[in-house]
Amino acid sequence: MTDKYTDLTIHSAHELLKAKKISSVELTKHYLDRIKKVEPQVRAIVTVTEDSALQQAKQADEAIANGKATPLTGIPVLIKDVMCTKDIKTTCSSKMLENFVPPYNATAVEKLNNAGAVMVGKANMDEFAMGSSTENSAFFTTHNPWDLSRVPGGSSGGSAAGVAASEAIYALGSDTGGSIRQPAGFCNVTGLKPTYGRVSRYGLVAFASSLDQIGPLTKDALDSALVMNVISGYDSRDSTSAPEAVPDYTKGLTKNLKGMKIGIPKEYFVEGMQAEVETAIKDAIRKLEELGAKVEWGVSLPHTRHALAVYYIIAPSEASANLARYDGSKYGFSYKDTDSMWEGMEKTKQLGFGPEVKRRIMLGTYALSSGYYDAYYLKAQKVRTLIRREFDQAFEKYDALVTPTSPTVPFKIGEKADNPLQMYLSDICTLPINIAGIPAISIPAGFAKDLPIGMQIIGKPFAEKTIFKISYAYQQVTDWHKKTAKL
Template identity: 50%
Template sequence: MASSLTTIPLAELQLQLNARAVSAVEVATAHLDQIQHHDNQIHAFVHVNRDSALRQAAAIDQKRASGQEVGLLAGIPVAVKDLLCTVGEPTTCGSRILEKFVPPYDAHAITRLRQADAVLIGRTNMDEFAMGSSGENSAFGPTRNPWDTERIPGGSSSGSAAAVAARMAPLALGSDTGGSIRQPAALCGIVGLKPTYGRVSRYGLIAYASSLDQIGPLATDVHGAALLLEAIAGHDPRDSTSVQQPASRYSQTFEQPLRGLRIGVPVEHFAEGLDPEIERSVRHAYELYKTLGAELIDVHLPHSRYAVSTYYLVATSEASSNLSRYDGVHYGHRSSNAGHNLVEMYEASRGEGFGAEVKRRIMLGVFSLSAGYADKFYTKALQVRRMIRGDFDAAFEKVDVIAGPVTPTAAFKLGEKTSDPLAMYLSDIYTISANLAGIPGISVPCGMTSTKLPIGLQLLAPPFEEDRLLRAARMFERETQWHREIPQLAAR
């Protein structure tokens, strides 16, 4: 029973819970046991409170037994990326500087999960302060890919993606600043959705780059992504960027096919650097959509060539500002070797608390905003960012969604790119533009390499068209079996 509860589709698991054929405690126990058996190989979690999870599950069973109405995610375990503040739980952001931080409040997304009667099963590992594309930058050690534990799972939502892929949780929350949901979802063979900027409140999200960060779902299938997005989406007055636009009942509409679907093929995404196996799988996906009645139309995103450089100016500038608060006085770790004055204490505390990648990005951001350079770099990047959004606006006048690769390669070996930051940054070359433009995107499994590594298909839609995005993704998923593939480790 325990094994089947971790590997059956989410829809079937929900049916069994609603029919009381299984209890929330049994479901939670099965997933907690999966974590216990396999996470020593994967390191997807940095904190698991078994007793708390079982208490939550028991309360939901009692609620059901007494005839009370239960929430949208009643009894479903959900893993949470370790940058969403949660009362009484360590929230480290993958950093030594926040190693002892326990928030006094819940992030909005956590509040929504509690209202939906989800079981918060654990906190997932991540690249420090969400800065990374591989899952190797956590202060608490790297996460490994369940398909091959010698390879990276992607980042920065590395633990959330690996946990879902290894069937340690059917759903997880991640955050996406430049591809940090979609990229690890693709490399781990699951579904990951970045909502439109403003669709999900960032209240209680520990910020990396405030104009780019967005919280979103990772799931084993499109149904799970729709369900979790429905649970967390909506306006929140505590977040000034939260949009007052009602969210749809995504879990009720995602099965409806789109008639006359026009799919944009981004010409610039099929250039040098794209692995032939990934291109082949994506083009097979195009052909499948054609058999479903979709029309393929070439679109041009000419400013996408500047996306990586633009992103690493905008994001690092915002990061240098956001992370300035971690000084050993107001927040975070204070060095025991604090020196003789305030400046020395700041230097020692931040030097010990931050990892190499975070320091690199802070320095890039400080330089970009410095006197004499801000207009040349930061202001110019904002102008190019607007041009990138203009490319998408023009493309969406001709097409309903844009489809292409998520990553240029499949998951690479741990340590393979750590000495070459630029090569690492290029891992997000196809995902960054959506964050700069503020549009929604989803990754769905679309194939396997010859070495049995997952490949993802990225779909992008106009702002606040998550309903269209989910429906288009489900059209493809319904006709394929890639989302049903399970790593051998998880099936044992």
């Protein structure tokens, strides 16, 4: 089921609002209705924020009437439930935070609010952002709008499915090892993981602090640039926030890629990769060549094969430290049926966390424990240096690297649920980017029997503009990103 609003982008909705062809209240009501219609099938949203959305829409209409509209003013957005929203439940899709109501907004949310955004809901995710399918949500699994029997990817699966199902015009997600890009690829939306430090992590519930980054999931590259213009920038409340100036990401977008040098790293066309994915990505790369880019095949990044191990040592190690705070004393779930402080703490974690979170706490604790620290954690951090170095060397020759986002199309719900290692492998193409701290996007690049395929474009640190340039040019001559799921 489609309607005249299903295809709206931020930039097209902005034109309608500015021309007073529709009000933000009308637009917001439409999206709230749409949520009611499709949510029983898709299940992308943990909390629908109808009342505050209509209030924000009213304020947006006043801003528009006063000529103060900016590109995001009055536009409905979904926020992944890992970002703190003042006075609105922020659950991380975990029993641990089921009733947690933050007293403050995450910086990224605050910046959207200041730009007049209208938040229609908090999006479902894998518990504490750990997973690749949303099957680890403690509440329910989100379904892929392109095939409801399949996963939407994860951990930002609710954000991706919500945009794909037109429950909002865009969404914010977070990406620690692929959690924006892999679901964007699986749901046929455009998802950017910015450079580490580009978007403030203040108010983002911490998973792996040296890898986490917030970014947009949108209908196209121009929308992604518009959101980045608002959420990027230095924040004194995040000590890893980058002081680099924020350019206008929408400037310089053209159909011409002349002078652009693109490398294709062969290690990303991995064994076990689906043939349709390989074909689609190779076709897409030829398209970039037609647009004027100089493409070089067979670039080698040999340490790619170590990225999975590096990631699954570093991320759980940081997670085990970050999640130690959930001890049932100040907020969150608390086991009460004991007089012992230690037992209360230990049971709080056992009963408040789901299996994948506990698995990663155990892995991380193991890797950091006495006797194993050097062999696992320190070794992983050293190999991390080599992975970053390899990217730096590649970027001396190329402006960008292009790979598939995931080796396969979306898998069936339940297919990998009992096999953590198989699940980890679905992020094989996205993990190295977080390890290196560089930016990358996933954009729609074709279909295999109605299932979306994503192309990943990787850039130099703080070269989001280059990534947008390539994505925008590609989207001017293709229409994969305009295809919408039939619901």
